[in-house]
Amino acid sequence: MADPFHIVVCGSLVPDPLQTLEPVAGAQGPGLKNETMLPAVLDPWAGHALFEAANLAKQVAGSQVWLVTLGPKAKLQQLMMTIAQKVPFQLVVLDGTASGFADAHEVATALATAIQGIPGLDRNRLLLFGGCASASRDSGVTLQLVGEQLGIRDQFLGVDELGIEPDGALHILERVEGGQYQVSRCVAPPAVLAWATGSLPEPHNNPQVGMMNMRTIMPQLQKAKPVTVGCAGIQYDTVKLPSQRRDTRVVRDVPAADIAREIVDWLKA
Amino acid sequence: MTIMTKPETQASLQTLPGDDVRQIMWRYADRFDIQMVVQSSRSVARGIVAQLVAEGARNTHDWTEAKNRMFPAFDQSGITAAGLDPEYGGFLTGPRNLALSLVAFELAWVDAGAATTSLVNNLALGPIVERGTTEQKARYMSACIPPQPGETRQPWRGAFALTEPIPYVGVDTGVLGGKVRVAKWTEGAEPMLQVEKRGRFITNMAVANFVTAAVESDDPRLKGTCMVILEESDPGIFDRGAPTHKLVHQLSSTHDPIFNLTVPASRIIGGYTVQNGVIVPNYSHGDIIEAVFARTRVTVGLMTSAKLLSAVEPVVRYQRGRFRGGAGLAPGSPRYDLGLQQKEDALHRLVDIWASGEAGSSLGFETARLFDAWEPYVRRKEALFAEQGITGARAQMRALRQPRAEALEYLALLGQPPAQRNEVRFAELDANPLVHYVVQESLANVLCPACKLWNTGHGTNMLREAVSLMGGYGITEDCPGFLGQKWMDAQLEATYEGPESVQRRQLSVTMTDDLFLAQYRQWITDMRHIGALRPATGACALATAMELWLWTFMHLRDAKDADGKALYQSQRHGVTFPLADALCWLLATRCQILDVLELAAKGPASPNLAGGGLEGFVNFFTDLCHVHTARAAGEVGRICAELVYGYDRHPAWECDLRGNCTTAILADALDQAMPGYSMIAEALSREFTDQPLPPDKAGPCVCMRATEAFSRRRTKLDGCLTGARLAKDRAAQALTQVMIPEALDYPA
Numbered sequence A: 001m002a003d004p005f006h007i008v009v010c011g012s013l014v015p016d017p018l019q020t021l022e023p024v025a026g027a028q029g030p031g032l033k034n035e036t037m038l039p040a041v042l043d044p045w046a047g048h049a050l051f052e053a054a055n056l057a058k059q060v061a062g063s064q065v066w067l068v069t070l071g072p073k074a075k076l077q078q079l080m081m082t083i084a085q086k087v088p089f090q091l092v093v094l095d096g097t098a099s100g101f102a103d104a105h106e107v108a109t110a111l112a113t114a115i116q117g118i119p120g121l122d123r124n125r126l127l128l129f130g131g132c133a134s135a136s137r138d139s140g141v142t143l144q145l146v147g148e149q150l151g152i153r154d155q156f157l158g159v160d161e162l163g164i165e166p167d168g169a170l171h172i173l174e175r176v177e178g179g180q181y182q183v184s185r186c187v188a189p190p191a192v193l194a195w196a197t198g199s200l201p202e203p204h205n206n207p208q209v210g211m212m213n214m215r216t217i218m219p220q221l222q223k224a225k226p227v228t229v230g231c232a233g234i235q236y237d238t239v240k241l242p243s244q245r246r247d248t249r250v251v252r253d254v255p256a257a258d259i260a261r262e263i264v265d266w267l268k269a
Numbered sequence B: 001m002t003i004m005t006k007p008e009t010q011a012s013l014q015t016l017p018g019d020d021v022r023q024i025m026w027r028y029a030d031r032f033d034i035q036m037v038v039q040s041s042r043s044v045a046r047g048i049v050a051q052l053v054a055e056g057a058r059n060t061h062d063w064t065e066a067k068n069r070m071f072p073a074f075d076q077s078g079i080t081a082a083g084l085d086p087e088y089g090g091f092l093t094g095p096r097n098l099a100l101s102l103v104a105f106e107l108a109w110v111d112a113g114a115a116t117t118s119l120v121n122n123l124a125l126g127p128i129v130e131r132g133t134t135e136q137k138a139r140y141m142s143a144c145i146p147p148q149p150g151e152t153r154q155p156w157r158g159a160f161a162l163t164e165p166i167p168y169v170g171v172d173t174g175v176l177g178g179k180v181r182v183a184k185w186t187e188g189a190e191p192m193l194q195v196e197k198r199g200r201f202i203t204n205m206a207v208a209n210f211v212t213a214a215v216e217s218d219d220p221r222l223k224g225t226c227m228v229i230l231e232e233s234d235p236g237i238f239d240r241g242a243p244t245h246k247l248v249h250q251l252s253s254t255h256d257p258i259f260n261l262t263v264p265a266s267r268i269i270g271g272y273t274v275q276n277g278v279i280v281p282n283y284s285h286g287d288i289i290e291a292v293f294a295r296t297r298v299t300v301g302l303m304t305s306a307k308l309l310s311a312v313e314p315v316v317r318y319q320r321g322r323f324r325g326g327a328g329l330a331p332g333s334p335r336y337d338l339g340l341q342q343k344e345d346a347l348h349r350l351v352d353i354w355a356s357g358e359a360g361s362s363l364g365f366e367t368a369r370l371f372d373a374w375e376p377y378v379r380r381k382e383a384l385f386a387e388q389g390i391t392g393a394r395a396q397m398r399a400l401r402q403p404r405a406e407a408l409e410y411l412a413l414l415g416q417p418p419a420q421r422n423e424v425r426f427a428e429l430d431a432n433p434l435v436h437y438v439v440q441e442s443l444a445n446v447l448c449p450a451c452k453l454w455n456t457g458h459g460t461n462m463l464r465e466a467v468s469l470m471g472g473y474g475i476t477e478d479c480p481g482f483l484g485q486k487w488m489d490a491q492l493e494a495t496y497e498g499p500e501s502v503q504r505r506q507l508s509v510t511m512t513d514d515l516f517l518a519q520y521r522q523w524i525t526d527m528r529h530i531g532a533l534r535p536a537t538g539a540c541a542l543a544t545a546m547e548l549w550l551w552t553f554m555h556l557r558d559a560k561d562a563d564g565k566a567l568y569q570s571q572r573h574g575v576t577f578p579l580a581d582a583l584c585w586l587l588a589t590r591c592q593i594l595d596v597l598e599l600a601a602k603g604p605a606s607p608n609l610a611g612g613g614l615e616g617f618v619n620f621f622t623d624l625c626h627v628h629t630a631r632a633a634g635e636v637g638r639i640c641a642e643l644v645y646g647y648d649r650h651p652a653w654e655c656d657l658r659g660n661c662t663t664a665i666l667a668d669a670l671d672q673a674m675p676g677y678s679m680i681a682e683a684l685s686r687e688f689t690d691q692p693l694p695p696d697k698a699g700p701c702v703c704m705r706a707t708e709a710f711s712r713r714r715t716k717l718d719g720c721l722t723g724a725r726l727a728k729d730r731a732a733q734a735l736t737q738v739m740i741p742e743a744l745d746y747p748a
């Protein structure tokens, strides 16, 4: 059986994707219209990473999971009312912006510093998890940058599956072009695993898990330190939605084949 | 004196209210356990429940495999355990009324039948929780707890069987047909009972493993009525019966079961004693069901309110997009952007729907919180009475006479400024748990039936309005938000757990309680104060309407009809029931205003709200209060006027005309309120004297001397409506600008 892992998941919140997202220029740089009031969800890629982390921790006894998150703490507190009930974890909070306009290098530095400060974290057993991308910032570089700042050289940036071999080595399937997987073997932690979708369903909410988590999460939220990351020194000339207009249609009873055909037609167009 | 007017341009609603807003308004911002239950109920509602409705699972009366999938979802998400005590595996410590109300609210947001299914275990367990013996609580609550990791056990489900086939229990719960007899009683052993019960419309019967049933003794060796617990494996007949062909709540199972079972006497809920060779149950079925319904009815009321609020988003989306896609209609044009929202009527009606949903929710959650606050005092009272050996309803009533008198004194002191009252006496009364018990009991006895009656009854009417705003789409299965189903379902919410007549009957008694009326009087003063600070809420108009109601009630209590018969008496539903209806409007609106004040007070401490939006929410909700106050005032004025005048016989020309006509003095008095009134009166009276028979339209007029005080109040109330329509216009305007999500967050 493998030695316990120390799994650190980086992830924050994004506006609920069903909301109308309208870029606006604010005093602190660009943002979204009514951003503070829009309901937020855990960034879906970070969510996959967190659920995979919890699953791994369940399989390898003694493992621990931390969620390191940079976001406005009041909104994070709301988010925890859902996320904290899904799987057990400890929270590390950096109180700052989770805006998609913040600079990825600054975000990575803040996250790396916070990870270095986690008491009792065994850097030799560290698996750094997160999303391979983000629903608010799709540059897909943050995790790589955090890994580099922590000196982790083994990086896997489109993970869909992680298995632990009997000798404790990591067996990793990464997405590559054309629906193919690249299979890697990593002898031991530390490693960075940026998750694509994984294969786990979203765990059920379970308030009992939540209330256990909240015992440590609330104090963390209360003592969260403000962190400034963002747009300082960056000038945005214009900010607008991607040119492809999002036309949400709600349709019923359409066979999957028809939906697939429509997507293919759209891609080809 | 200067009259301040508020500028007509003010911050308004930017987004639909989210959790940050609701947690403050409904007072669970500091309860993480409740917030989590809300989130997990929401994910079940908008996940599996919505899928079931969208897939057409409601289109059969049978309890299908698909419908049955809701149970594991309730178990996994903590919904089942939310109703259970921590010592038996639950996780919510302390009273749970607010938490369970929010669960019902979240589920009913999508489907109230699913909400019913989730809560029926609490109803079935209710008699055991409220009055059961320790052994009964342990056995049935532990059996209902969902399996823990590693366990393979199936959790038990329950049903509550009170209603019986005609001619027995329905609205009148005393007419029991279900019988219990002593089947076998050997010396020194537990007596065995034979229970025969037929149920009608019993929820959860398709799956119930146990049933709590109301029965009456048919044996001299057993006294009175009681509730017994029946298990599916008991010897005899446990026939689940045929599914009811109901048109509503198809995500709950309803059957007409038949039971004929032998059970040990230990199944009598709350236990029994043997006195002179007779089994005497410790609680009659009446004692038990009142205690159970008092709590569960609040959750039902909230189901209908949830549905009203759930209608706002789909209606706004439908209205805005109504004409999009039409030839030559360009994005950016008002017709494209606003669609039907260009029409004032469509907006005004939606404002009314929203305002009713707010008022109902505020009343419901206030009632749930009241039960939470009251529960510790109930336990204290029970413990004190047990210590003192005070048992039986009569003895308890006698024992509470003194605390009730003290409670009146306490309320009088409570209304005085601390500096002016006898603080020593106040502290003494405040420390007496029985004083708090009776004060809160008097409120619970009014708020609970008011919430069940008004939220469901008026709510059903308003759901019909919501359906109509969606046009033909509204009455199809495809209507987003399932509005047609929600409307129809609401009729059941108004019926089960005691239909409207039961609630009106209860209110017509409990609202006359001096303890309630003392608090009601204080509320009038409070509303005046709020009206002075925040006139835009309409609080002052509400205070005037409350005064009108109180005056009318006092008048009716002593008044007689034209034939000399007393007006306010229990059989005279024509008097008591409408007055109960009028009171509900006032109670709901008062709670609505208080919730908005709470948001205004606590909102600034919420970074998510203070960062933007709070002012808009407060202004918009304030306007909704004003709109609703006007509506409530109208209802109260109408009902009260009909009752005050309607039982005097209308004068006819045979009698002395002048005595019956409006007097000049009164005409002058009314002239001040309605300029021009005296001229009309004078013209009319001139006409009378000039002609042998007066013209059809001219009277005979009614002398209003006896009710002058009423007219004055009513006229004042009319004036109090000032500004209400401006508030409605502002709220309507806000609906055209509020940002809504791109799609509903549950399938349709």
Ligand SMILES: Cc1cc2nc3c(=O)[nH]c(=O)nc-3n(C[C@H](O)[C@H](O)[C@H](O)COP(=O)(O)OP(=O)(O)OC[C@H]3O[C@@H](n4cnc5c(N)ncnc54)[C@H](O)[C@@H]3O)c2cc1C
Pocket: B159, B160, B161, B162, B163, B169, B170, B171, B172, B200, B201, B202, B203, B204, B246, B249, B254, B492, B495, B496, B497, B498, B499, B500, B501, B502, B505
């Ligand atoms: C889907 C569904 C689920 C249900 N689930 C349960 C359950 O789980 N357990 C259970 O025990 N019951 C259940 N019921 C029964 C429900 O509580 C009763 O239908 C309800 O109490 C009304 O009784 P009734 O239908 O016999 O109406 P009736 O008693 O016939 O009353 C009909 C109407 O007559 C008038 N009326 C009758 N009596 C009076 C009076 N004294 N004063 C003034 N007006 C009066 C009222 O307008 C009343 O609404 C359910 C019903 C339905 C439809």
